[in-house]
Amino acid sequence: MASTAWPAFLSSEVAEDPYAYYRRLRAESPVHWDEGLGGYLLSRHADVATAYKSPAFSTRNYEVHLEPVFGRSLLQMDGAEHSRKRALVSPYFRGKGLEMWAPVIARNIAGILDRSVTSASEHLVRQFRPGATVDLLTEFCYYLPVYVITDMLGLPHDDYDRFVAWYSAHIDFLGNLHRDPTIAARGRQATEELWDYLTPVIHDRRRHPGDDLISALVTAEVNGESLADDEIKTHITQLLNAGSETTGKALGSLFTHLLSQRELFEAVRADRSQLLPAISETLRFTPPSQMNGRQTTTDVQVEGVTIPAGSLVMLLIASANRDERRFRAPDSFDPGRDDLDHEKAFSAAGEHFAFGFGRHFCLGAMLSRSELLQASNVLLDRFPQMRLADGFQPHWKGLKMRAVEQLLVTL
Numbered sequence: 488m489a490s491t492a493w494p495a496f497l498s499s500e501v502a503e504d505p506y507a508y509y510r511r512l513r514a515e516s517p518v519h520w521d522e523g524l525g526g527y528l529l530s531r532h533a534d535v536a537t538a539y540k541s542p543a544f545s546t547r548n549y550e551v552h553l554e555p556v557f558g559r560s561l562l563q564m565d566g567a568e569h570s571r572k573r574a575l576v577s578p579y580f581r582g583k584g585l586e587m588w589a590p591v592i593a594r595n596i597a598g599i600l601d602r603s604v605t606s607a608s609e610h611l612v613r614q615f616r617p618g619a620t621v622d623l624l625t626e627f628c629y630y631l632p633v634y635v636i637t638d639m640l641g642l643p644h645d646d647y648d649r650f651v652a653w654y655s656a657h658i659d660f661l662g663n664l665h666r667d668p669t670i671a672a673r674g675r676q677a678t679e680e681l682w683d684y685l686t687p688v689i690h691d692r693r694r695h696p697g698d699d700l701i702s703a704l705v706t707a708e709v710n711g712e713s714l715a716d717d718e719i720k721t722h723i724t725q726l727l728n729a730g731s732e733t734t735g736k737a738l739g740s741l742f743t744h745l746l747s748q749r750e751l752f753e754a755v756r757a758d759r760s761q762l763l764p765a766i767s768e769t770l771r772f773t774p775p776s777q778m779n780g781r782q783t784t785t786d787v788q789v790e791g792v793t794i795p796a797g798s799l800v801m802l803l804i805a806s807a808n809r810d811e812r813r814f815r816a817p818d819s820f821d822p823g824r825d826d827l828d829h830e831k832a833f834s835a836a837g838e839h840f841a842f843g844f845g846r847h848f849c850l851g852a853m854l855s856r857s858e859l860l861q862a863s864n865v866l867l868d869r870f871p872q873m874r875l876a877d878g879f880q881p882h883w884k885g886l887k888m889r890a891v892e893q894l895l896v897t898l
């Protein structure tokens with residue numbers, strides 16, 4: 488079929504129901520040129536896996552899509568440079584280093600649930616208590632990962648609104664596939680503000696290092712050299728950004744699925760061994776980050792199509808995760824499915840691509856596993872009667888990042 492018969496990738500029609508569009512792409516045009524994007528779309532599981540692993544699909548696209556707001560981050564590096572720079576932070580995201588944060592996560596979950604929240608829009612003071620109606624997404628799910636990462640970095644919770652404004656502007660910049668100049672300018676402005684904010688913090692940690700991640704970065708040495716302030720700011724910007732909205736959306740999506748099929752909520756509540764499969768299936772079925780860009784370094788053949796060197800290629804995570812060639816009944820949310828190893832979901836051997844795949848596999852996957860498991864367990868314990876609020880219909884939104892807009896629940 489000629490590509491003119493296709494809706495534009497960046498159209499509202501696709502954003503409304505990307506999964507229907509992706510199904511058609513997989514069937515009819517698995518390597519699809521989209522004029523508005525100015526790039527190719529890869530939609531099948533096997534092709535996306537190959538692209539994540541192949542050096543012919545580089546992350547050079549991030550020079551334009553990310554570097555202006557992050558600086559030169561891990562995502563852009565490869566080879567020895569990537570291994571060295573990732574090794575500076577990876578000990579804090581796995582094994583013993585990760586275990587250190589379990590009490591921080593537990594404290595923050597309790598802290599958020601035990602406080603009163605003043606809802607700015609309704610001027611109401613809300614409390615997380617049985618029978619109350621709250622927006623679980625914005626009043627709980629989004630707070631938790633920001634509080635956790637800011638504790639890890641040793642930054643104050645009081646600046647939550649500023650952190651959210653900054654990382655939201657960065658996520659909009661990254662998702663600015665339409666190349667809207669206002670969004671681009673807002674992203675750059677956010678970096679200026681965040682980096683000004685971080686300058687005195689970094690200087691202070693150089694003089695008085697503590698046991699937080701910023702102190703670890705200021706005292707770290709790579710080949711006998713310490714990191715420059717801007718490199719530290721890049722790491723912090725990336726950590727603040729990468730783990731916040733993604734984890735919040737994953738938690739909101741999980742509870743949307745569980746509460747939309749009450750029997751699943753009850754089953755998971757009664758048997759917590761079903762919780763990890765439900766989380767992993769949520770990440771397959773509705774990945775928060777729906778795609779990653781790449782740039783080809785040479786001409787590459789995929790499914791009989793030649794993608795020229797220097798092309799932008801979107802690896803469609805959300806499509807690969809529902810490829811009928813890989814998963815049975817891919818459009819069903821089924822935590823009991825036997826064609827997905829849930830234990831592997833948070834490792835580089837993961838069978839779906841919610842956390843990417845290959846060299847740039849998500850650094851924070853195990854941290855988010857810990858946050859999602861702990862938070863869900865507490866919510867299930869405290870609010871066994873939780874249900875969707877009367878008359879509330881979840882509405883999914885977003886193309887690059889996707890989740891429900893709100894999650895109104897009665898606790």
Ligand code: HEM
Nearest residue numbers: 561562729730733734737779841842843847849850851855
């Ligand atoms: C459910 C939550 C999360 C999701 C869905 C997610 C998703 C992803 C994806 C898809 C990538 C690959 C990007 C690419 O290849 O272009 C990635 C990389 C990354 N993520 Fe996550 N992420 C999550 C949580 C976190 C957390 C909690 C952190 C840290 C606080 C984090 C830090 C990173 C970093 C630093 C990278 C870049 C790794 C590298 O280039 O080597 N992420 N993430």
